[in-house]
Every structure is written in structure tokens, then in C-alpha cells.
Amino acid sequence: MTSDERVVVIGSGLAGVRLARRLGELGIPVTLIGEEEHPPYNRVLLAEVLAGRYRPEVIALPAPAEPVRGRVTGIDRAARTVTRADGTVTGYGRLVLATGSNPVLPPLRGLFTAGRELPAGVHAFRTLDDCLNLSAAVRPGVRTVVIGGGLLGVSAARALAARGARVVLAQQSERLMERRLDPAASALVERYLTGLGVEVHTECRVRDVRSPDGTVRSVELADGYALDADLVVLACGVRPRTGLARAAGLDVDRGVVVDDRLRTSDPHIHAVGDCAQHAGTVYGLAAPALEQADALAALLAGDPRARYTGTRSLTRLTLAGAGGPFDLAAFGETEGRPGDDVVRLADATRGTYRKVVVREDRLVGGVLVGDLGTVGALARAWEGAEPLPSPGGPLLHLLTTDGGC
Template structure:
């Protein structure tokens, strides 16, 4: 492929790897450039690697035909070429940014050492190297503090507890996974973690990391209480990785701005996945990233009508394992407004919970914990945004699996 038609994808995460593989299948081979030393992998399953359920190679993704390890440091838009840290240049005809996101590192006193390096025992949880470093450090009886009670923090706390660590989870909000779940579902997540021995503190802010000899020894909470610890895991969310785009002069506003062709402000550059902002939204989830990759692959392979018009994304958390399985799904608006119809089924003994919110005869949100037999039918009804059948009680939404 000559340089004026060559497709180059920066970023070997889920979106970039899927795009490069699909382009190859459609007869438009692409060069995938990633800076991690590991082959592309499914980042969603890192918590299962940490828990010891999967070996790293199990979550590897199918490798595209062209894959090069390099750290891209700059984009020369006029010459249409990339500058790499090793001094090499990579020519492109069409460039795709799939640079993903970086972990948010909270402004804690004592967090950074010389050169802004994290102290020994303090770990972000975003990459395979993060996961392997944390996995090497954890041992039965080790004391660990997880900062953040969102999806990532819950997954990390559970994985560490399964490995035998004494885990404290500190969540600044009033409940766990408050962005995805209603209070009842949050309580079930809390129960699952406490059953595993995790000590959960909500409305709790960590303000200080204390180190001795370059290694963490404790964290201090906002109320002055100190927790002795061997490990700290920072699970405070992610931020789109847009540095390359900004330095290249592309339009960036909380993410690289893209249109329905996933095209940036430069007609020769597209963006997909966690780094992209489409129609005002940065999704930061696997489902939308993969949909964007599929749409862009079709477009770049010659389907002039291919477009990405947005994703109604569903959050799914499956934590397997002998004796302590846990399944959760949430979509749309799990909290009802005045006038909405709400259907709820709860079984405290089995730890299951199902709830849907209906507004103007349309399913607008729901959350399921435990048995997820109906999730397929509910997701289809929600994604379609069609009026629900007028006949039959709303209860059938939670009891009919719809063939899923």
C-alpha cells in the first residue's frame, strides 16, 4: 500500500485493534501502532487477570496483519507522517487516533515522588503493566486501599479480595457506582463486596499518601483518620488521551471532536474510542468503541454510506469465580422522574434485583443484579426506543427473557 492511501491506526486497545482487524478482513490492510510491549488485549478483563482467573494471554485480542510497537510523539499533518520516540517516521494517507484514555490521578498530598513517579506500592489500574505490577505485589494478608467506588474500583477491590488481601474501598460519593445504579442496586454491590471481606467507606475522601523510604505506608482520610496499608490502587476514572491531537492542532473539547464519519477537523484524520467526542459525548465504554471501529472500517473500506450516529450504551459487569459470582447490567436512566412507571422485583435471599423505568410507554432505563436472563430483551426494547405493547402488564418486562 502506498503512503498516500495507507491507513495507520495509533493505539492498540479494543477500538484500534478491532478497526485494524476489520480493515484487513475488508481488504484494506492497516498498520496498527501501539506503545505497549504486550500484544493487543481486552482491557475490560484486566480485573479477572488480577483476580487470577485468567492468564494474560487468555485476554489477548486477535492480532491484525500489521502491528508495530512504537511511541508516536508527533503528527506532521502537512507531510502526513508520524514522528516516533525512536526517531523513525511513519507515513500515512489516512490516520486514525485510537489513543484511548489515561487514568485520573487524584491530587493527593505525597502521591508523586521525583520525576512524578508513583511511590512503591501505589498503582493505577489501566494497563496490562499496571495489572501485572499489582498482581506481583499482592499477597494473602496484604493491606490494600482502593480509592474510587465506580465500576473500576469495585472490580479492583473484588479482585484483590479474591486474592486474599485485606481490602478497604474508599468512595467519595454516598454510594457505590452511583453513576450507573440506583440505591437498591448499589446496596447489593456493597453486600457482595462485604461478603468477600471488603471494608467499604462511602462519603469518604482520601487526602494524603504517606511514604517511608519511597514506599507507601498509609493513607490519611479527610477526617484525619489514617489507614495503614501496603498497597494503594487508584481507580478514580479516566480522561481522554488527546495530547497528540492537541499538539497537532486538531479540534479538542474534552475529547477529539468527530462527526458522523468519525472525522476530525482534519479530513485525513479520524478518531475512535475513548479519545473521541461524538455529538457532545465521550463514551469511555467498550461497546461504543467497538461500534465506532466497525462503522469506520466500513467507511474506509469503501462503503460511502457508513456512518456512526451514536450508541445507547449498556454497562455490564460480570465477576465470575467459584463461590462468589456476580452479574450486573445497567442502562439508560435507572432513577425515575415524577410520573414514570417503575417495575421492581427483588429477592433479598438470592441477592437478585430487577428494575425498569417506563416513561410515555417507552423503556428509558433499568438495572439488573444477579440473574440476567431478561437483559437481552430489555436492552433491545431500550435500544429500539419503540413504544411498548399496550397489552399485558409491565411485569412481563422483567419475567420474559425474550429468547435472550
């Protein structure tokens, strides 16, 4: 098989594996290059491995073939080759960057030891190795500080509490998951975590990691208060991995810039998943990554109609604890603007909450906590962007029935 015909995919995460599998089904020769030593896995389920609910092999992804192992260190666009760290050179007809993202490591004093290594007991939470190392360190009663109260931090705090750790969650902003949830939904998430034994601190900025002997002992807050810690988990978000693209001279903004054909500034190179920036948006979520992979597979197979025009993505999270599962979903704009119609239904006893935002007779967003029976109907109304029949009755019907789901 000549290199002119081969698609080379760099990255064996959700997007890369999905694309390679689709191309294999279409009979298109593909080489998947993965940097991690583990077989491809579903990163979305790492918190379940940390919680002890799943073994690592349960979250494995079905791949068309075992990925080629190795870290790609360079792209030669003129020769259409990629070079791995061991010196191996692979030719390509089309190259796909599915390099994903790296954890954001906050600029805290004392975070790095000599050689830019994290102190013992301080863990990022992005890869399966991170998860396994953290899992090995957790034991009942261990004092743990999770820094970051977004989706990843909330998931990590719940998982660690399930393992019996004494968890403090430190969130810099005024509420949990503030980018995805409205204040009422955030409050319910905090109440649930508190019920699991997690101590939640919002508007709380960590400024120092103390590890006098190379092992973390405490973290210091901006107000001078110190939290004793045997473990520290960094859950401060992710940043697209764009180093390869930048070094190759491709257009890079926050992510690798792509068009509706998922092409970079080099027409022979594409990008999908967490590393890609389409129409100004870096999604960093599973659903857009999978949609991009499917669209690119169709494009590479020669479908003239195939395009990627963006994803209207719904965020869904299930937290499982001793008190039973806690479900939430959010989509679109969860905060209304002046003139919007906002409908809320709350049941404090059951801990459920439903809210939708309607603008000019169209559903533009919503958030549901505790009972997701209506999420399918609401998501369809939102994704279709069709005018609602009228405010009031039909909308209330969507909020209070399962819509046939």
C-alpha cells in the same frame, strides 16, 4: 504501497485492533502502531488477570499482524506523516487516533515522589503492566486500599480480595458505582463485596498518601483517620488521551471531537474509542469503541451509507467470588423523573433486583442485579425505542421472563 493509500492507526487497544482487523479483511492496507510492549489485549479482562482467573495470554486480542512498536510523538498534517519516539516517520493517506485514555491520578498530598514517580506500593490500574506489577505485589493478608468505587474500583477490590488481600474500598460519593446504578443496586454490590471480606467506606475522601521512606505506609482520610496500607490502588476513572490531537491543532473538548463519519476537524484524520467525543459524548466503554471501529471500517471502504450515530450502551459486570458469581447490568436512565412509570421487583433472599423506567410508553432505562435472564429482552426494547404496548402486563412480562433469550 504508497502512503496515499495507507491507513495508519495509532493505538492497539480494542478499538484500534478491531479497526485494523476489519480493514485487513476488506483488503485495505493498514499500519497499526502500538505503544505497549505486550501484544494487544482486552483491557476489560484485566481484573480477571489480577484475580488469578486468567493468564495474560488468555486476554490477547486477535490482530491482523503484529503492531509496529513505538510511541508516536508528533503528527505533521501538511506532510501527512507521523513520527515515533525513535525518529521513524510513517506516511498516511488516512490517520486514525485510537489512543484510548489515561488513568486519573487524584490530587492527593504525598502521591508523587521526586521525579513525579508514584511511591512504591502505589499502583494505577489501567494497563497490563499495571496489572502484572500489582499482581506481583499481592499476597494473602496484605493491607490494600482501593481509592475509587466506580466500575474499575469495584472490579479491582473483588480481584484483590480473591487473592487474599485485606481490602478497604474508599469511595468519595455516597454509594458505589453511582453513575451507573440506582441506590438499591449499589447497596447490593456493597453487600456482595462485604461478603467477600472487603471493607467498604462511602462518603470517604482520601487526602494524603503517607510514604515517609518512599514506600506507602498509610493513607489519611479527610477526617484525620489513617488507614494502614501496604498497597494502594488508584481507580479514580480515566481521561481521554488527547495530547497528540491537541498538539496537531485538532479540535479537542473533553475528547477529540468527531462527526458522524468519525472525522476530526482534519478530514484526513479520524478518531475512535475512548479518546473520541461524538455528539458531546465520550463513552469510555467497550461496546461504543467496537461500533465506532466497525462504522469507520465501512466508511473507509467506501460505503456511502455508513455513519456512526451514537451507541445506546449497556454496562454489564460479573463479579466472581467464593460465594458464586454476582451479575449486574444497567442501561439508559436508571433513575426516574417526575411522571415516569417505575417498576421494581426485588428478592432479598436471592439477592436479585430488577428495575425499569418507562417514560411516555417507552423504556428509557433499567438495572438488573443477580439474575440477568431478562436483560436481552429489556435491552432490545430499550435499543429499539419502540412504544410499549401498554403499561403493566407486557412490561411485567419483560421483567419476569427471559424474552426468548
